[in-house]
Amino acid sequence: MPSGRIRWFDTKKGFGFIAGDDGKDVFLPQTALPSGVKTLRKGAKVEYSVVEGNRGPVAMGLTLVASAPSLVKATRPKPDDMAAIVEDLIKLLDSAGNGLRRHHYPSQAESRKLATLLRAVADDFDVQD
Structure with missing residues (x-):
């Protein structure tokens, strides 16, 4: 065969x-x-x-x-490290939310940084099995 x-x-x-x-x-x-x-x-x-x-x-x-090994799964951060990353991201999102409540969007640089971080964290959570 x-x-x-x-x-x-x-x-x-x-x-x-x-x-x-x-x-x-x-x-x-x-x-x-x-x-x-x-x-x-x-x-x-x-x-x-x-x-x-x-x-x-x-x-x-x-x-x-x-089955082929999942490269995403193999390179994921440890859960403790990911918890710290998520907590820091929550602080950044909270700060952006407070500014939006005052009718103030984040600067272009802050927006790019936040968007980049969100995408990176989403990629760490998105495991294709």
Whole structure:
């Protein structure tokens, strides 16, 4: 049974490609996914059978051997560190809220800093499993 790694898979499009261990790319339709699996992460190790389709090899009967590790999860700050970051962010938001109550928007530099911090904290919370 051939094996390889997921090169990419798009749930919305309903297909992706496997980079086979033999160096050949194999088309992966969503119908080949195992029961209960809706999507696959890039780099996941898989085994599959191959049938010849109209445009080349097509994977069928896919088996997930090993899921790709989550880089986001591996690089997340420790919970204690994240708690301190969130508390500092709350102080900044509270200060901005007080200014807004007095009908005063933060300066452009303060707004950019706050927006950058919010995005960074959101990225630490947003884990794609």
